[in-house]
Amino acid sequence: GQNIDQPTEMTATEGAIVQINCTYQTSGFNGLFWYQQHAGEAPTFLSYNVLDGLEEKGRFSSFLSRSKGYSYLLLKELQMKDSASYLCAVMDSNYQLIWGAGTKLIIKP
Amino acid sequence: DTAVSQTPKYLVTQMGNDKSIKCEQNLGHDTMYWYKQDSKKFLKIMFSYNNKELIINETVPNRFSPKSPDKAHLNLHINSLELGDSAVYFCASSQDLVTVNTGELFFGEGSRLTVL
Numbered sequence: 326g327q328n329i330d331q332p333t334e335m336t337a338t339e340g341a342i343v344q345i346n347c348t349y350q351t352s353g354f355n356g357l358f359w360y361q362q363h364a365g366e367a368p369t370f371l372s373y374n375v376l377d378g379l380e381e382k383g384r385f386s387s388f389l390s391r392s393k394g395y396s397y398l399l400l401k402e403l404q405m406k407d408s409a410s411y412l413c414a415v416m417d418s419n420y421q422l423i424w425g426a427g428t429k430l431i432i433k434p
Numbered sequence: 435d436t437a438v439s440q441t442p443k444y445l446v447t448q449m450g451n452d453k454s455i456k457c458e459q460n461l462g463h464d465t466m467y468w469y470k471q472d473s474k475k476f477l478k479i480m481f482s483y484n485n486k487e488l489i490i491n492e493t494v495p496n497r498f499s500p501k502s503p504d505k506a507h508l509n510l511h512i513n514s515l516e517l518g519d520s521a522v523y524f525c526a527s528s529q530d531l532v533t534v535n536t537g538e539l540f541f542g543e544g545s546r547l548t549v550l
Contacts, residue, residue, distance in 0.1 A: 360539075367438075367524060367541035368477070410475065422539075424477040 327351045329425035331413050336431045337403055345398045345411050345428045353418020359387055359398045360412040362427065368412055371398070400430075408432045437461050440525045440542035447515060448550055455510045455545045457525030466508040467539070468500060469524040477524070483508050484530065512547075520549045 330348045337343040349357070356375040360368040374380055374389035374396060386399040398411055410427035417423055440457040447453055459466060465484040469477045481500045482489045488500065497513045512519060525542040 365544075367543050368539075369541070370538040373538075412477065414477075421479065426475045 331425045331428045334429045347396045347413035349415045351417045355416040358414045363409045438542040446548045452513045459527040463527040467526040471522045
């Protein structure tokens with residue numbers, strides 16, 4: 326079967342750095358995506374990785390290792406507004422998105 | 435203007451009833467989707483609709499039926515509602531069916547359905 330694993334919940338301090346991990350087992354691979362979802366709101370696109378390595382976008386970076394079936398989302402200089410769920414999703418060989426359950430990130434002052 | 439809008443945002447109804455959720459996108463996208471997000475927060479694809487081609491997730495009961503009057507609209511009809519249908523339903527759109535280049539889906543705000 327196909328599955329995406331990520332921690333259920335993480336806590337971090339305002340101004341700090343946090344890394345949210347995602348491991349996947351899918352039928353084929355056409356890219357890995359990270360989405361942010363605030364409570365009661367729609368998911369919004371953060372990043373896309375299809376080649377190994379680090380993609381940086383402002384305070385957020387996303388890393389991919391296809392051989393290890395592994396990705397992480399790195400958030401720097403955490404702000405209170407970063408409190409949200411972070412969803413990892415993989416596009417399989419049929420171009421279908423397989424979603425993880427999300428990691429709820431709690432930021433404390 | 436909201437890119438993807440869906441109504442109603444909240445829907446409470448009795449078991450056995452039939453209900454609809456409407457979705458509209460003003461992005462000029464060719465593909466629209468319906469997702470179900472259950473209490474465990476997994477997003478599960480229900481349908482995708484591209485140029486009048488409907489792709490159905492085979493696990494979706496046939497009580498659920500999408501209807502698309504035009505490219506900008508994809509409505510979701512649910513017949514004979516069951517308790518297990520309680521969830522948040524998200525409409526989404528993308529430029530085309532294969533979103534390899536950006537992976538960007540644009541989601542509506544969600545419709546929280548509660549079946550009593």
